[in-house]
Amino acid sequence: MSTQAVALDWLPQEVMENIAFFSATATDVGPPSDLLPLLLSCRSIHGALSLETNLHLCARIFEHKFDLGAAVRRLGPHIATPIALSKELRKRFVYLKRIRARTDSRLCAPDASKSQVLGELLWLAYLMMLENDGKNVRQLREYAGMEQWLMEYWFDDDGASLASKALSEDDWPLDNEHNSLAMWLFWLLLRPDRFQRTERNYRTFATILKPTALAANVYNICRTPWTDFVPRSCLLEPTRVNHYSNSYHLTPPTMATPAILSYITLMGSLIGSTRVVYKGPHTPNSFPSSLNQSLEWEPDWRRCTNLAQTPLTSQFPGAFVSGSLQGVWEGIFTYTEFTTYAALLSGRSPSILHNCMVAQHRQTWKLREYHLMVSREGDGIAAGANSSSLSLGDALKAFFPPDIRIHEHSGSAEVHEPGKTAPLFYRRPSTCDTEEAEGLEYIQDIIVVGEGHSAWGQFNLFGRVRPCDGFVCLSKEYVEGDRGQWLYRGYLVGSINGSFSGRWRDTLSLPDSNGYEGCFVMSRRR
Secondary structure, three states, rough: HHHHHHHHHHHHHHHHHHHHHHHHOOOOOOOOHHHHHHHHHHHHHHHHHHHOOOOOHHHHHHHHHHHHHHHHHHHHHHHOOOOHHHHHHHHHHHHHHHOOOOOOOOOOOOOHHHHEEEEEHHHHHHHHHHHHHHHHHHHHHHHHOOHHHHHHHHHHOOOOOOOHHHHHHOOOOOHHHHHHHHHHHHHHHHHHHHHOOOOOHHHHHHHHHHHHOOOOOOOOOOOOOOOOOOOOOOOOOOOOEEEOEEEEEEOOOOHHHHHHHHHHHHHHHHOOOOOOOOOOOHHHHHHHOOOOOEEEHHHHHHHHOOOOOOOOOOOOOOOOOOOOOEEEEEEEEEEEEEHHHHHHHHHOOOHHHOOOOEEEEEEEEEEEEEEEEEOOOOOOOOOOOOOOOOOOHHHHHHOOOOOEEEEEEEEEEEEOOOOOOOOOOEEEEEHHHHHEEEEEEEEEEEEEEEEEOOOEEEEEEEEEOOOOOOEEEEEEEOOOOOOOOEEEEEEEHHHHHOOEEEEEEEEOOOOOOOOHHHHEEEEEEE
């Protein structure tokens, strides 16, 4: 035993723990490997300070290297015990080391056990990003090299997504849980300024992202039928995910939304004019730095949990943030040649999209959000909820009943529905935050109204927000000319600082049939 080890051995336990803590956290990213020499100095120190025996020390190391606040806020304080955090610390670095070694990013012989590990790895990385307050993303980027892992997974000829292999055989990339999570991670970690504006980079990204973003008949925008405003259940069975030593049932988000965001972002940065006013969607990497970045992803977390429930809720349980659609939005909508899209709907393979022209137009929206508030009774049931509500209309009309009239006032709106004697009084979110927070009232319905303009002319917008998952439908009606009516459907990704993204479609096709569709992305004006 060395003299230094003997000296340390006689130190008080709390002093030894502090020495061990500062050794383990000498570097912010990566495993606590600098602790190893201290643990190997003698048996008594190893017994007192090893991560297997000193759970309190392990928990301190976890809180230094990873973000914990969002997990406690969403899951409860029971997940932050020393034993839970010590298990989570070991688990995370096992998977981060796998990512760093590129163990699962490329194709190998089919293996059911490896598929399970890949699923656990992707769920861990996705939840770490939803809980990120600055530390988690550094572990994924700087230590694990998650961005390089995702480049191999998606764009390598032997990538584990099988996307390149499928497209080489003129087949569609798989729309499964692994690819959904990996596409979301690609968007959440995307830094478009890292890629040079070259033809090669454009081809690399467009080959995978273009068909996934444009083929609305293959890749759904939501997990429940978009035509159902109050769905009873999700189309996908939830996944049982182990997180902080507890099991949770979660439904992964669809891969279409991040594919659209990534496609429009990268195509704009790689081939667009360097002097365009609209620079593309706000990537998560460009969000303002704050101590509570994870609050941006609260609705995305709630969407995963809400869609795993049966039956689905008909109230607003957090998948949409009050007031998040209000304001001025700028963005683009894309469209392909009608004959090309008609051929796609007739069963043509992905190759038809590879060389097709994708046009785009800029547009600006000014939106106002109104809430129908309902008082709670003593038993928690809304007073008069059944009688004082707006009827559900045609899905192609953004679920608005026909011939309604909306009169806007300062901070409120009157909605007159034919056949009802009294109007419904909606109000702007700012006037009901206090009552809602105190639990005296809750939101029964959210409507959105506004106007905008594009190169095609001026238009009006109106629509509703689906309670269970925050799915937004907006009807776009041009004021003059023969531009007609269009339906915009999608999600707000990233809450207040995020982007509203999804697909538009024509309103002449029947709602249960595939129509003429394109993509759109709108970002809040900064």
